[in-house]
Amino acid sequence: MLALPARLSAFLLCFPLSLSAQASTSEPSKQSTSPVIPAFTANYTLLHKGDPVGNAVRELKYQENNKASYHYHTDIKWLIFSDRRSETSELIVNNYLVTPLHYRYDREGTGRDKSYEWRYDFANKTANNLKKDKQVSLDIVDGLQDKLSYHLQHRLTLINNPEQKRFSYPVISTSGSIKDYVYQYDGEEELMLPYGLVKTIRLKREVTEKKRVTYAWFAPKLNYLLVKLYQVKAGAEQFEAQLASVESKN
Template sequence: MRTYLSVLLICFPLSTFATTEASITPSPDKPSIEKKYKVPPYNATYTLLHKSDPVGEATRKLTYLDNGNAVYHYETDIEWLIFSDKRSETSTLSIQQDQVTPLHYLYDREGTGRDKHYEWQYQFSNKSAKDLVKNKTITIDRHEGLQDKLSYHLQNRIDLINNPEQQRFVYPVISTSGSIKDYVYTYDGEEELMLPYGLVKTIRLKREIPEKKRITYAWFAPKLDYLLVKLYQVKAGAEQFEAQLSKIEQ
């Protein structure tokens, strides 16, 4: 059961946002400079299920700072049998010409089992990343397009919107230990789904990790600007978890 919680919360995130340009209104005491963003702020809520039974809720939120950078936040709250698990993940990043660049990453987990805390600061232009918890800086040789464990979901969404016919998506991701691995998603068909949010037509992506016998499926709704509406994972043929969109606020 503890393994299920870990799999559920580590693997759920995928980016969700719309593409219509939105204006960010400055506060009265700030210079009157209009800022336009392709990705508007939003707040999405998902129901988390295990074998069709609700076990918790997840939220994902995108906001903008006065300097134009974005804050991409994700959190989960699960109560299942005697277990509890709360996780929070935040990536501060920049978006320039549809390219996401992470600047700061923060992760906290508490509940049944061992609590965890990670915090990283990235300076990819200097080919470096600093573990703020261990006060240790590492050199990164492979930095082009590098993402953290949350920001790559936002980059994936932007790529889907810009090129919905693309069949394969590859993202180099830096882990909380500083190692880098390619995350690969492939197109896997179309499907109409009935969700708590309502009836939606979707396209499906798949990520397969043969060495772990794990497959993750993600559904996106084109008419909702390729919003993530469902996520489902199986391991060695057994269902691990499911997440379904319940509401979206923009």
């Protein structure tokens, strides 16, 4: 009974999104005067079979020299289970392209605590595991994202190319391996959420070997903010996340 919320939180932290095939970290475009996506804080309600089990917060803060801090955390309490996770990606936002620099992940609660920290050097095609003092070589550099920065990259891709229907994205894991995620456009839908009524586009990802299907909804009028997540595994509902509020910080 305790495994379900753990998967819920893990998915929200690791939700894989897309990168435009046109983007390249080796050829960044000119930085615009103002950011494409203003700084923001978005709050989500996490549910299991319609019952609230926790909340999540996603926020973007800008710094100097085109750098930004992208943060995401979840807090779940369900029966005797508790799970708190936090992710932060320090990155560069150059118009419609995100380049990750430093990634940190922490998890505590019921079960084993976990912590990961990586620093990326794309110029030398290396990634450094700061917790284990270990360096790995990167075969892929162009378009590579960490396990959080791809969330932001996906929004920028949708804003830049809203007609795109298929998304393939390479992401470096906490072990240093790289895996592609593929999402497909799956239609449009109007949703009633805690935030209110919103028109959305829906994307779908199928992982055949794990019998898992993930659906994600994005709202064009909210600058393609992620507003809902839903996952089914082996035909059984796993969880749902719904946007509760969002605050832009221009």
